Amino acid sequence: MGTGYRGLAALLREAIQRGDYTEGSTLPKQGEIAAEHGVNINTVRQAVRLLESEGLVTPVRRRGTVVRPRVAMRRLGADRYAKSKWKSGLVAFAADREATGRAWAPDDQINDVRLTKADAETSDALGLTPGAPVYERARLVKEAHVPTHTLTSYYRPEDVEGTPLVDSKTGPAGRGGGFAILTGRGLEPDTITETVHARMPTPDETQVLRLPAGEPVMVLHRTTFTAGGRPIEFARGVHAASRFTWSYTFKIPD
Structure with a gap:
């Protein structure tokens, strides 16, 4: 899997679906994600925007990127x-x-x-x-x-x-x-x-x-x-x- 934003989004998506990040929890800071995966901050922003468009996460002011409820x-x-x-x-x-x-x-x-x-x-x-x-x-x-x-x-x-x-x-x-x-x-x-x-x-x-x-x-x-x-x-x-x-x-x- 590549380290482009789609590849990074796939890794984060799998982590959310696996339960590594529970409902209502926040993803690590974007700088931390960039460092962990060896990508630049813009790649992280694009990956997070993709997950946001899928309804998996949402940005919350003063909290960060929050994992949304999965059970409708x-x-x-x-x-x-x-x-x-x-x-x-x-x-x-x-x-x-x-x-x-x-x-x-x-x-x-x-x-x-x-x-x-x-x-x-x-x-x-x-x-x-x-x-x-x-x-x-x-x-x-x-x-x-x-x-x-x-x-x-x-x-x-x-x-x-x-x-x-x-x-x-x-x-x-x-x-x-x-x-x-x-x-x-x-x-x-x-x-x-x-x-x-x-x-x-x-x-x-x-x-x-x-x-x-x-x-x-x-x-x-x-x-x-x-x-x-x-x-x-x-x-x-x-x-x-x-x-x-x-x-x-x-x-x-x-």
């Missing part, structure tokens, strides 16, 4: 929305954590709520006129202080006015989250349509989610309906691609 969180499919979960007080992001055996706390999610105008996508999903007023509830979800995804939900004002859904306090909007609150308003969620696609992040998304160079995002669109077919929530989620696996179990239709 399991994002449940239909099971994350089971009525038994939110009716007993569990919120969806916490259901994902528990299914993966990971700890969670209410302040892993923060909210930013405002009254705004529906864009074309939101108005189409909720059956409104473009520009109609909607409540926007934007959440940033973290694990161990590292952002995993954003989720922004939109509601008709008459459905959520005066409820904890429009309270911008930190954490989930009460026990069971938004679905439990909608149920209390006589708008029990019954059916969900989700679409998922991948793309490269915007600069703002890269900053908010602290994404390494080259990492894509998984974008979720979710529309929730009552049993009568009334849309009661439209949500957009932007997920760091390396942080989740997407799992769906379903009965095969006839």
